Amino acid sequence: MEILVCVKQVPDDSVEITLDKSTGMPALDKVAVITNAFDGYALEMATRFKEAHGGNITVVSVGPEKARDTLRNCCSVGANAAYLVNDAACENSDTYGTAYALSKAVAKIEAEKGVKFDIIFCGKETTDYTSSQVGPMLAEIMDIPQVTNIIALDPAEGGLSVKQETEEGYNMVDVATPCVVTVTKPSYDPRYPTMKSKMAARKVQIPDITAADMGADASLMGEAGAKCKVVKVFEPAKKEAGVKIKEETVEETVAKAVAMMSDAKVF
Template structure:
């Protein structure tokens, strides 16, 4: 089983990020760059599949030299080899990203002399949360695609996939090769050990140069901070009846109804 996992390096989403008042862009100074959370789920799912059926995992990302640190972390938790598509652009739209990933996939396959059976992507990135790259890759390659995947098994030339929906789960079957975008499963990504970290340091990060840099087809005009939620109101009364009466009064004043 040959597996390709696409990852993105993003600002740590556990840190509150504000906009720079002069540039109107997110102020990322001092914010640690990490592997996108949904991509870590994709890598963990791919690693569990590899442990069941065998094969190898290739990890690919787009960005500058700093992304190599994230790729090293991926090599310490399941990846067998890693490639970096060198691109110093401040931002790329999903269409441009998908074109770069497809070219990278083709170059890596030519380099390895074998084709990928499954392409794993996170369902979205935690910085802009557009959720389009996996779908665009599948569309361009004319491959089956399943979104919001929480489990996957393979048998022969097909994959049995568990998809999370608003109403529960779907069990789907897709022929290989295919693309899956991964939702948070019911387990957490594994942590690297000292041994796996040391082994990852010895593995090279091969660089890929895009033959032609795609132009963005989407222009970001302005970025807005999410509206901050105001603190709630605590109701302290002696009886339930008084609490209900006070709650109704507050909602009436706020014109909720």
């Protein structure tokens, strides 16, 4: 099967991001960038699917020049080809603008490669904005089915049989291809690249796609095209640290703590 995985480069989510006091915007300069965790799971799931059933994996990202590194990393852990939608017109798009750009990129890549993608994988959300919107919006724009929050998938008669995680267990969902699936954390972690796979990834050509290349209507993307506008960026009120108790003995420590809890009438 022909597989597309949509990936986003995000700030390292293990780093606490705060506002830069001088600009009032998130201080991201010193934060390393990584592949969005759920996109990493999506790529690993796609790679396992490819290894079991054959096929090719293309990765695509809408992002700045430095997102090329993320795409290259993807090529060292399963992707065969990569494209970067690299155009100032896409900067600061809202979720719809991003989904729209991806839909145009899908058509462009399909035409260029002479293939049709059967499965389009996305992470269920990104760790920076956590909107969980782009996958379903992409499916709607392309007018194809979606299954969100999946943990496994297999080929089936007429398409795929997909395991969708629920609050209490899972659903088995029948879906025709082409379709969009969004991936949550499966029971495994993404693989690491090897020396050899890293070397091979270095040689992969990652073409740029511009808004003009893919015939995208620039008025639907970027800050001007966004239907959702950010009007204020701020930090939540800080919770003040209370007291830290460490007495001579653990008995004394606990007695003091419980007395404070009792005074605060929390039980």
